[in-house]
Amino acid sequence: MKSSENIKNDKLLTIALPKGRIMKETLKLLERAGIDTSFVSSTDRRLIFEDPKEGLRFMIVRGQDVPTYVEYGAADLGVAGKDVLVEQARDLYEPLNLGIGACRMVVAEPAELKEVDNPSLWTHIRVATKYPEITTKHFLSKGIQVEIIKLYGSIELAPLLGLSERIVDLVETGETLKSNGLVEVETIMEITSVMVCNRASLKTRPRRIKEFLERLSAVI
Ligand code: PRP
Numbered sequence: 001m002k003s004s005e006n007i008k009n010d011k012l013l014t015i016a017l018p019k020g021r022i023m024k025e026t027l028k029l030l031e032r033a034g035i036d037t038s039f040v041s042s043t044d045r046r047l048i049f050e051d052p053k054e055g056l057r058f059m060i061v062r063g064q065d066v067p068t069y070v071e072y073g074a075a076d077l078g079v080a081g082k083d084v085l086v087e088q089a090r091d092l093y094e095p096l097n098l099g100i101g102a103c104r105m106v107v108a109e110p111a112e113l114k115e116v117d118n119p120s121l122w123t124h125i126r127v128a129t130k131y132p133e134i135t136t137k138h139f140l141s142k143g144i145q146v147e148i149i150k151l152y153g154s155i156e157l158a159p160l161l162g163l164s165e166r167i168v169d170l171v172e173t174g175e176t177l178k179s180n181g182l183v184e185v186e187t188i189m190e191i192t193s194v195m196v197c198n199r200a201s202l203k204t205r206p207r208r209i210k211e212f213l214e215r216l217s218a219v220i
Helices: 004-009 023-033 063-071 082-088 111-116 132-140 175-179 201-206 205-218
Strands: 013-018 048-051 055-061 075-079 093-110 124-129 145-150 166-171 184-198
Touching: 013 023, 013 063, 013 205, 023 075, 023 093, 023 184, 055 063, 055 093, 055 175, 063 082, 075 082, 082 132, 082 184, 093 111, 093 205, 111 184, 124 132, 132 145, 132 166, 132 184, 166 184, 175 184, 184 201, 184 205, 201 205
Parallel strands: 013 055, 013 075, 124 145, 124 166
Antiparallel strands: 048 055, 075 184, 093 166, 093 184
């Protein structure tokens, strides 16, 4: 195992991947681009995978932490959802939209409320969400005061349990909303996963990063 000093100093291109489905889809894209990722295993407990021959290192991290690793230069590149990037507003380049993980961020409420509700009359609402910054900005821009209930998952439970009538959350197939008696009121933004890049890395290793991104963009 390398020391953290070695990890920082060597020349491997370091890419932060979010655990789970997006990681698997990113590895598939890389394989299609002719980049060997067979040394990366999504089943064992290691969090760093290196292939000196390919000059690559992958770090497996929580999706919300990818922008942090890349902004601080612990990784040169990373894969992050637009939802996380907009929420965190970090200082990063976003050179390539990977087109994976497509979904949308919506405002939703119980179906029976929607029948009698008129969003154009909202002046003050309470909303449960994982995205307090995006939610606050969205409603303030419409002149609506918003009280945020910050949750970390299973947001669709909030209306069922009386925490809040409305939620802001991601929708892909719509199944989770439907199964919990909720319907969409409006879309806030379309989401996909994008490749982010550390600003200093782009200046110090421009050719390596450009070549990597070009190979990837050819298969998107
Ligand atoms: C996400 C999202 C919704 C669900 C939407 O949750 O927050 O709950 O997927 O998908 P659907 O429209 O296809 O049903 P995730 O599975 O990431 O878990 P979480 O509730 O813990 O955030």
